[in-house]
Amino acid sequence: MALTAEEIEGFVTDGFVRIPEAFPRSVADECRGVLWRETGLDPDDPATWTRPVVRLGGYGGGPFAKAVSTPRLHEAFDALVGAGRWVPRDGLGTFPIRFPHPDDPGDAGWHMDAGWIPEGQEAGRVSLRSRGRALLMLFLFSDVDADSAPTRVKVGSHLDVPAFLAGAGEDGKEMFALCREMDAAGLLDAPGRPSATATGEAGDVYLCHPFLIHAAQPHHGTVPRFIAQPPLVPAGELDPDRRDGSPVERAVRLGLSGNA
Ligand SMILES: O=C(O)CCC(=O)C(=O)O
Numbered sequence: 001m002a003l004t005a006e007e008i009e010g011f012v013t014d015g016f017v018r019i020p021e022a023f024p025r026s027v028a029d030e031c032r033g034v035l036w037r038e039t040g041l042d043p044d045d046p047a048t049w050t051r052p053v054v055r056l057g058g059y060g061g062g063p064f065a066k067a068v069s070t071p072r073l074h075e076a077f078d079a080l081v082g083a084g085r086w087v088p089r090d091g092l093g094t095f096p097i098r099f100p101h102p103d104d105p106g107d108a109g110w111h112m113d114a115g116w117i118p119e120g121q122e123a124g125r126v127s128l129r130s131r132g133r134a135l136l137m138l139f140l141f142s143d144v145d146a147d148s149a150p151t152r153v154k155v156g157s158h159l160d161v162p163a164f165l166a167g168a169g170e171d172g173k174e175m176f177a178l179c180r181e182m183d184a185a186g187l188l189d190a191p192g193r194p195s196a197t198a199t200g201e202a203g204d205v206y207l208c209h210p211f212l213i214h215a216a217q218p219h220h221g222t223v224p225r226f227i228a229q230p231p232l233v234p235a236g237e238l239d240p241d242r243r244d245g246s247p248v249e250r251a252v253r254l255g256l257s258g259n260a
Pocket of ligand 1 (some may be wrong): 097113149150151152214215216217229
């Protein structure tokens with residue numbers, strides 16, 4: 001089993017679980033080599049690291065396909081989302097690469113990731129059935145310690161989101177509008193929800209509930225940080241009312257129950 005019963009219950013209540021060695025370190029090293037070349041920067045010359053964050057677009061195939069399709073990860077997707085309820089990926093989404101730098105990166109606000117972007121629009125949306133997103137995934141392609149800009153996550157914050165989406169129907173809400181609404185209610189950076197950080201080793205993956213509130217942070221260390229944060233795309237939409245629902249669905253129901 002990829003996940004113990006305790007880890008699964010932790011995912012429901014905390015909103016995330018770390019999968020150590022979800023893919024081989026050698027694959028992470030190969031991917032990082034490709035990504036360094038794409039940045040055009042020199043891994044051995046910090047003078048070339050002139051910006052706090054560089055974002056690269058999606059990469060697929062080769063080592064990227066290997067990283068996202070290990071049996072260990074597929075078993076974990078089955079355990080959290082349900083067998084047959086997710087779409088296999090052959091690549092990864094955007095890569096925010098963070099460098100030690102005195103400037104604020106300017107993109108470190110609390111938010112949840114959008115599920116989908118409607119045709120012809122720029123703003124992403126989030127719905128109660130989490131259209132377009134079964135999981136938020138954080139793939140570590142470098143070792144990430146407390147100083148090297150680990151992603152911050154608000155433990156249990158995914159349980160606060162469903163109440164804001166319950167009356168919004170299939171089209172849900174625009175993601176930034178939802179964040180503003182939650183902020184006004186004191187639930188975006190909620191004092192009652194402690195922060196944790198996605199530290200770990202190259203090859204680890206954090207599987208997170210699609211509604212988990214998270215944020216980047218400035219890099220205060222020495223070694224540039226490489227992660228990817230692709231969605232796991234659902235096959236169909238989640239059903240919070242499903243009998244024997246998946247852990248992702250159970251968490252939505254727990255949030256709606258007001259007992260979270
Ligand atoms: O870089 C990170 O740690 C997280 C970035 C993020 O949350 C985002 O781009 O949506």
